[in-house]
Each structure stands twice: as C-alpha cells, then as structure tokens.
Amino acid sequence: MKLATLKDGSRDGQLIVVARDLGLAHHASGIATRLQQLLDDWNFLAPQLQDLYETLNSGKARHAFAFEPAQCMAPLPRAYQWADGSAYINHVELVRRARGAEVPESFYTDPLMYQGASDDFLGPRDDAPFASADWGIDFESEIAVVTGDVACGTAPDDAIDQVRLLMLANDWSLRNLIPAELAKGFGFLQSKPATAFGPVAVTPDEIGAAWRGGRVHLSVESRWNGQRVGLCEAGPEMTFHFGQLIAHVAKTRRLAAGSIVGSGTVSNKDLSHGYSCIAEKRALEMIESGAPATPFMQHGDTIRIEVLGTDGQSVFGAIEQQVRIGGRAAQRGASAGAEALGAGSGGR
Amino acid sequence: MKLATLKDGSRDGQLIVVARDLGLAHHASGIATRLQQLLDDWNFLAPQLQDLYETLNSGKARHAFAFEPAQCMAPLPRAYQWADGSAYINHVELVRRARGAEVPESFYTDPLMYQGASDDFLGPRDDAPFASADWGIDFESEIAVVTGDVACGTAPDDAIDQVRLLMLANDWSLRNLIPAELAKGFGFLQSKPATAFGPVAVTPDEIGAAWRGGRVHLSVESRWNGQRVGLCEAGPEMTFHFGQLIAHVAKTRRLAAGSIVGSGTVSNKDLSHGYSCIAEKRALEMIESGAPATPFMQHGDTIRIEVLGTDGQSVFGAIEQQVRIGGRAAQRGASAGAEALGAGSGGR
Numbered sequence: 001m002k003l004a005t006l007k008d009g010s011r012d013g014q015l016i017v018v019a020r021d022l023g024l025a026h027h028a029s030g031i032a033t034r035l036q037q038l039l040d041d042w043n044f045l046a047p048q049l050q051d052l053y054e055t056l057n058s059g060k061a062r063h064a065f066a067f068e069p070a071q072c073m074a075p076l077p078r079a080y081q082w083a084d085g086s087a088y089i090n091h092v093e094l095v096r097r098a099r100g101a102e103v104p105e106s107f108y109t110d111p112l113m114y115q116g117a118s119d120d121f122l123g124p125r126d127d128a129p130f131a132s133a134d135w136g137i138d139f140e141s142e143i144a145v146v147t148g149d150v151a152c153g154t155a156p157d158d159a160i161d162q163v164r165l166l167m168l169a170n171d172w173s174l175r176n177l178i179p180a181e182l183a184k185g186f187g188f189l190q191s192k193p194a195t196a197f198g199p200v201a202v203t204p205d206e207i208g209a210a211w212r213g214g215r216v217h218l219s220v221e222s223r224w225n226g227q228r229v230g231l232c233e234a235g236p237e238m239t240f241h242f243g244q245l246i247a248h249v250a251k252t253r254r255l256a257a258g259s260i261v262g263s264g265t266v267s268n269k270d271l272s273h274g275y276s277c278i279a280e281k282r283a284l285e286m287i288e289s290g291a292p293a294t295p296f297m298q299h300g301d302t303i304r305i306e307v308l309g310t311d312g313q314s315v316f317g318a319i320e321q322q323v324r325i326g327g328r329a330a331q332r333g334a335s336a337g338a339e340a341l342g343a344g345s346g347g348r
Numbered sequence: 349m350k351l352a353t354l355k356d357g358s359r360d361g362q363l364i365v366v367a368r369d370l371g372l373a374h375h376a377s378g379i380a381t382r383l384q385q386l387l388d389d390w391n392f393l394a395p396q397l398q399d400l401y402e403t404l405n406s407g408k409a410r411h412a413f414a415f416e417p418a419q420c421m422a423p424l425p426r427a428y429q430w431a432d433g434s435a436y437i438n439h440v441e442l443v444r445r446a447r448g449a450e451v452p453e454s455f456y457t458d459p460l461m462y463q464g465a466s467d468d469f470l471g472p473r474d475d476a477p478f479a480s481a482d483w484g485i486d487f488e489s490e491i492a493v494v495t496g497d498v499a500c501g502t503a504p505d506d507a508i509d510q511v512r513l514l515m516l517a518n519d520w521s522l523r524n525l526i527p528a529e530l531a532k533g534f535g536f537l538q539s540k541p542a543t544a545f546g547p548v549a550v551t552p553d554e555i556g557a558a559w560r561g562g563r564v565h566l567s568v569e570s571r572w573n574g575q576r577v578g579l580c581e582a583g584p585e586m587t588f589h590f591g592q593l594i595a596h597v598a599k600t601r602r603l604a605a606g607s608i609v610g611s612g613t614v615s616n617k618d619l620s621h622g623y624s625c626i627a628e629k630r631a632l633e634m635i636e637s638g639a640p641a642t643p644f645m646q647h648g649d650t651i652r653i654e655v656l657g658t659d660g661q662s663v664f665g666a667i668e669q670q671v672r673i674g675g676r677a678a679q680r681g682a683s684a685g686a687e688a689l690g691a692g693s694g695g696r
Contacts, residue, residue: 011388011604040359078604080426080467083537107532114534115463117597119428119604130600131501153479174600184455186462187535189431193601249465252483252522253541256359256426256467 001046001053002200003028003165004317005035005073007123012036013073017053018200022317025067026056035076035201039258042148042164046203069317074121075167075201076146076258082118082195083249084142084171084262085111089239091267091280098283111240111248114187116171118260122196124317127324128172130193136176137297137323141222141276141305142169143234144262145242146201150255159250160214160243166207168198168220168316169262170305175279175296198305198316207309214241216307218315220266222276223304224297229281230274232266234307299325349394349401350548351376351513352665353383353421355471360384361421365401366548370665373415374404383424383549387606390496390512394551417665422469423515423549424494424606430466430543431597432490432519432610433459437587439615439628446631459588459596462535464519466608470544472665475672476520478541484524485645485671489570489624489653490517491582492610493590494549498603507598508562508591514555516546516568516664517610518653523627523644543610546653547665555657562589564655566663568614570624571652572645577629578622580614582655647673 002020005013015028015035031048032038038045055061086092089108096103122128130137146165154162177191204211210218217235221228240248245261266276275281282292297303306318350368353361363376363383379396380386386393403409434440437456444451470476478485494513502510525539552559558566565583569576588596593609614624623629630640645651654666 078428080428081465083465086534104532110532112532112534113537115465115537117429117431117463117601118466119607120602129500135600152477177600182533184452184458184460185530185535186434186460187533189461189463189597190600249537252478252525252538253465254468259467 001050002202002206003035003038003049003075004067004200005075005077006071007073011078013077017049017056018067019056020206021313022067022200024056024061024064026052026061026064028052036079036258039146039148039164042257069199070125072125072199073123074197075165076197076260077121077123079118079121079258079260080256081259082116082262083113083259084116084264085113085240085245086264087111087238087240087245088264088267090237090269091265094267094280094283098286108239111245113245113248116188116192116195116262120194122194122321124196124199124319124321126196126321128196128321129324130174131326133296133298133325134176135174138173138175138278139222139224139297139303139305140171140173140265141220141230141232142171142262142264142266143167143216143220144169144197144260147246147255147257147259147261149257150246150250150259152250152252152254154247154250156214156241156243156247158243159246160241162246163204163214163242165201166204166211166216166316167201167260168305168307168319170196170303170319170321171262171265172196173277173279196319196321198319200317202315207315210235210310214243218307218309220276221306221308222274224278225302228274230276232268232273232276234263234266237268238263297323299323349398350550350554351383351386351397351423352415352548353423353425354419355421359426361425365397365404366415367404368554369661370415370548372404372409372412374400374409374412376400384427384606387494387496387512390605417547418473420473420547421471422545423513424545424608425469425471427466427469427606427608428604429607430464430610431461431607432464432612433461433588433593434612435459435586435588435593436612436615438585438617439613442615442628442631446634456587459593461593461596464536464540464543464610468542470542470669472544472547472667474544474669476544476669477672478522479674481644481646481673482524483522486521486523486626487570487572487645487651487653488519488521488613489568489578489580490519490611490613491515491564491568492517492545492608495594495603495605495607495609497605498594498598498607500598500600500602502595502598504562504589504591504595506591507594508589510594511552511562511590513549514552514559514564514664515549515608516653516655516667518544518651518667518669519610519613520544521625521627544667544669546667550663555663558583558658562591566655566657568624569654569656570622572626573650576622578624580616580621580624582611582614585616586611645671647671
C-alpha cells in the first residue's frame with residue numbers, strides 16, 4: 001500500500017491512503033490518524049489500511065479525493081530516529097580520490113553511517129531554506145526505509161524483515177561546513193540540515209521483484225534546474241543492503257518502530273548514469289582537472305527527484321524543492337529550473 | 349513543576365505530576381496524557397499542570413498516590429531529538445592529554461556536540477543491557493534540557509528562553525568501541541547505546557537561583573557500586589551554557605519542541621570533586637602513571653546519579669541502574685554495590 005501525510009496545521013499531519021497510480025487518496029482517519037500510530041501498532045492496523053487501499057484502487061472508495069503532493073508533509077513529519085548510511089561505496093571512493101585519500105579496507109565490510117536529526121523533516125514540495133549560499137548547498141538523492149521494532153543484535157538478513165516502508169529522501173547537505181565539522185570528530189550536526197522526503201511511503205510489495213536482497217532495484221532520477229543530472233541504479237551497487245544497515249545500528253541497542261534508515265547518495269561506477277549529489281560531480285572534476293567547476297546550489301535553484309517502477313509509474317511521487325536563501329521567498333516559476341517542475345511523470 | 353512518566357505498557361507511558369519533595373504524585377490525564385503532548389502545546393497546557401502541581405504540593409489533591417521512581421520510564425521515553433554536547437572543556441582536556449593530543453583552540457569557542465539516538469531511552473531504574481563487557485561500559489553523569497520550538501539562527505541568549513525542562517541523564521558509553529567508530533569520521537552510532545534519564549523532569553524555576561546564565565549551579569553526585577566517585581559542580585565550569593548548545597544545533601535548522609540537549613559529562617578541574625565517568629579517571633591514571641588502572645563496568649555493577657537542590661532535597665530523583673551483560677539477569681542486591689542503592693537521600 002501507499003501512504004502519505006497531509007498538512008492540516010498539526011505537527012504530525014493527517015494520514016491518508018494513496019492509490020497505486022497516485023491519482024486519488026482517502027483519509028485513513030477511521031483506522032489511524034498519524035503514520036507513527038500505524039508503525040506503533042503495525043500488525044493490527046496495517047491489514048485494515050490495506051483493505052482501504054484495495055477499495056481505493058478498485059475505484060469503490062466513497063470519499064476519495066484527488067491526491068495533491070504539494071499538500072503533503074514528509075510521510076513522517078517528525079520521527080524518533082534518522083540514521084543515514086553511505087552504502088554506495090563508489091560515492092565514498094570518488095569523494096576520497098578527489099582529495100587524494102585512500103578508502104580504508106574496513107569500509108568494504110563495515111558500513112559508514114551517521115545519526116541524523118529527525119525532529120523536523122521537510123515535505124516533498126517545501127522550499128529548502130538556508131541562511132547563506134556560502135554553506136555549499138547540495139542535494140543527495142537517496143532511498144530510505146522505515147523499520148518496525150528491531151531487537152538489539154538482530155542479524156542483517158533478519159533485519160530485512162523489519163522493513164515496513166520504503167521512502168524517497170533528499171538529504172540536504174552543506175558541503176562547505178562539512179570539513180571543519182567532521183574534523184572535530186563527533187560527526188555531522190550543522191552540516192546536515194532538515195532532510196526532505198518524497199510524498200508517499202510504500203510497503204515493499206508495491207515494487208514487486210524490484211525489492212530483493214534488501215535493496216531497491218530501480219533507478220533514481222535527479223533533475224537539477226530541469227536538467228536530468230542523474231539516473232542512478234539503486235540496486236546492484238548498494239554495497240550494504242538495508243538489512244546490513246539496520247543491523248549495524250542495532251549492534252548495541254534496540255531500534256524503535258518508526259526508525260528511518262537511509263542508503264546515502266545513490267551512486268554508480270558507470271559515469272553515464274550521472275550523479276545524485278553535486279559533490280560527486282565536483283569530485284570527478286577534481287580528479288580530471290584538478291579543480292571543481294560546478295558550483296553548489298543557489299537561491300531559486302530547483303531539485304526534482306523521482307523513482308519510476310518497472311511499470312513506468314512513479315513509485316513515491318516526486319520530491320520537488322526550491323532553494324531559498326535568507327529571508328527571501330523563492331520565486332517559484334521565475335528561475336530557469338522551475339520550467340522543468342511540471343515536466344516529470346506521475347506524482348501529481 | 350515536576351513531571352514524570354509512568355510505565356503503563358504503552359510506548360509513551362502516562363504523564364504524572366510529582367510533588368516537590370517527590371513524595372506524592374497525581375495523574376495528569378485530565379490535562380495531558382504524555383509529556384510530548386505538553387511540549388507540543390506548552391502555553392496552553394503548562395499553566396493547567398502548574399495548577400495541579402500547586403494543589404498537590406498543598407496536600408489538597410484528591411487522587412494523589414505515592415511516587416515510585418521504579419515505575420518510571422524516562423520522562424520522554426522516546427523523543428524526536430537528542431543532541432549531546434561536551435560542554436565541560438576540562439573533560440576534553442583530560443581525555444586528550446591522556447593520549448598526548450592537543451585541544452584545538454577552536455574547542456574553546458565552538459561547542460563540541462553530537463547527534464544521539466532518541467528512539468529508545470532507558471528509565472531511571474532500568475537495567476542497562478550490553479552484549480559484552482569487552483565493549484568498555486561507562487556511565488556519564490550529565491544535565492540535559494528539553495526545549496520548546498527553536499527557530500533557525502536563534503542567538504544563544506534567546507535560546508535560553510526556550511528551555512522548558514531540566515533533566516538528569518546517564519549517557520551510557522561503550523569506550524572500547526569509540527576509537528574505531530570515531531576514526532571512520534561520521535561520529536557515534538554503536539558506541540552510544542540507549543541513554544537513561546532521571547525519574548523527574550523539572551521546570552527551571554524549581555531550582556530557583558541555581559538556574560542562571562543557562563547553567564545548573566548544583567552538584568551532580570555519582571556513586572559507582574555504592575562508592576561516591578564524583579560530586580561535580582555542574583555550573584561554573586560549563587564552558588558553553590545551554591543557550592550556546594541549543595544555538596549551535598539551531599545554526600542551520602529549526603529544533604522542534606521536545607528536543608533534548610545534553611551538557612556532556614560534568615567535569616571539574618579540582619580533582620577533589622572526583623569524576624562523572626570512568627574514562628576521566630582512567631585518563632588521569634594514564635597521565636600519572638602511563639596506564640589506566642580502573643576497569644570499566646562489569647556485570648552487576650551499579651551506578652547511582654543524583655542532584656540535590658540548595659534545600660538539600662533531590663531535584664530529579666535518582667538514576668539507579670545495574671549493568672547486565674548478555675542474557676544474564678542482573679542480580680539485584682547480590683553485588684557489592686547494591687548495598688549502597690538504598691543509601692542516598694530522596695528520590696524514592
């Protein structure tokens with residue numbers, strides 16, 4: 001099934017069920033009002049929502065309404081955990097090679113992950129606000145999963161079974177703040193501002209055989225100012241699958257239901273796939289010519305991220321965000337990139 | 349006012365108001381059932397709870413019952429954010445000196461903080477479970493605050509006004525996992541398992557003039573296996589006050605109501621105050637004799653943390669936890685340290 005959260009003025013929004021083709025939606029209020037509620041009591045509530053979902057898909061839901069991604073918050077507008085990985089080792093290799101550093105051998109067997117902030121996520125169409133473009137504003141197109149309760153010490157293959165939902169994420173990064181922050185030794189804090197999520201969270205069965213081995217075998221498209229800059233395969237080159245990422249977090253403690261675990265920037269060795277974050281493009285430029293040439297994002301820049309299923313339909317709907325610097329309102333439609341905002345398929 | 353959360357089988361427990369002397373308590377259910385609910389709607393709900401608190405303190409609450417810390421969860425059993433600082437620079441200096449490293453000049457002006465996990469906290473009397481004593485089990489006695497909504501870019505002095513509640517924390521640390529994890533560059537994940545919190549969260553006015561300048565000017569007592577190992581002053585040597593810590597997190601993003609911000613291990617230059625974590629004791633031994641002599645915690649070890657107000661009464665109640673290794677149940681009362689569990693004042 002597919003689920004989303006509508007803006008209603010409250011902190012957690014209103015849970016809705018969304019039809020497979022993202023055309024219609026239906027309030028879930030008779031069953032659950034918030035997505036976290038479903039995750040807290042999955043076995044009891046999920047079958048009831050699945051029934052509603054099937055009724056909606058069959059065109060028989062009596063109070064269906066048009067689904068509008070612009071009215072969505074992140075599926076979980078706030079969560080109890082956001083642990084993000086860097087599971088595509090190609091990304092790590094590129095970034096390290098650009099600064100002349102080796103990739104430690106352990107990085108191929110031990111996932112690189114960080115604890116992110118989860119108290120305030122951005123919706124799929126929310127502006128991304130920053131005080132300064134000097135911070136080095138970058139998108140990161142990612143896949144994320146939402147877990148059920150995970151026991152401490154759960155094995156990677158068992159952890160796959162605790163994946164309740166799949167989501168699309170834009171893990172905003174402030175590249176120019178990262179070197180000094182990581183040099184302090186305690187990880188990201190200021191350099192990873194609020195993450196955005198795609199409009200719809202889906203159960204793994206929604207992508208059929210594309211969900212296998214704890215990986216999403218579909219491509220993630222990233223359009224920066226209307227230009228397709230990446231169409232990266234999320235499956236085969238994911239060095240650590242989601243079960244491994246979850247198990248890594250669960251090595252020394254439990255994970256509570258509703259924990260979000262991310263894949264990190266989707267990245268492929270074959271350069272024809274493009275990139276899912278500007279840092280990677282700049283790393284390539286650094287390797288090729290000794291200096292980065294592509295600037296980071298500026299006021300009014302747009303980013304659109306989407307994943308199509310094997311049937312060609314949008315799985316999660318699209319993330320479509322515009323960068324806003326300082327107090328200035330982003331001028332929707334005024335920037336070159338905004339033209340492309342209406343160009344993609346599905347999700348609206 | 350003083351607030352706590354009773355175990356009731358649910359994930360968020362049941363909000364109660366606790367009398368100033370921690371003797372009696374009263375359900376807050378007519379006003380709010382969960383602590384997060386209060387934080388989400390502070391201005392409307394806090395005055396109603398304050399009224400109930402005053403009625404309880406005057407002995408006129410009709411359905412008061414005996415307060416029992418052993419029945420408490422953490423005041424926020426799960427939260428949307430836990431960002432922990434290392435605000436006592438003496439602790440950083442000691443640990444660095446022990447390994448022959450300098451403290452960078454920036455550490456005196458730029459707070460060292462990390463994003464912690466907030467999905468699953470331990471209650472004040474819950475066993476602390478670990479798979480292996482080889483992980484280097486250590487307590488960390490800390491003060492923490494719970495914030496209201498904090499706007500992005502809030503100044504340090506303004507951020508002090510967003511402190512809603514004060515808490516006592518035991519930030520469990522796995523010292524032997526830290527070096528390898530921090531060497532990866534992305535901060536703590538496995539080496540910081542579930543944090544425990546004291547039974548009662550209090551509004552800053554509860555400690556009167558001891559809350560000033562964004563710091564708690566009281567002493568934190570740590571008893572390890574019944575021995576007092578630390579009585580550290582939390583106020584004067586806190587290099588960065590809580591407003592500075594909150595503002596540091598809020599530099600690039602908002603903080604949502606209910607965010608928890610920690611002080612890090614309370615630490616004093618004057619060695620007669622003892623220590624608030626074993627790592628500091630071992631650092632001193634390293635500096636003095638070239639090798640640490642004090643082992644980390646073992647199965648059955650106990651830790652008791654408490655803060656007395658200027659009136660001599662327990663402010664938060666005591667954290668009293670026992671280390672449990674593997675599947676073995678901790679033998680309460682069987683270890684040497686357990687004798688001391690009944691020795692402290694207040695909080696029960």
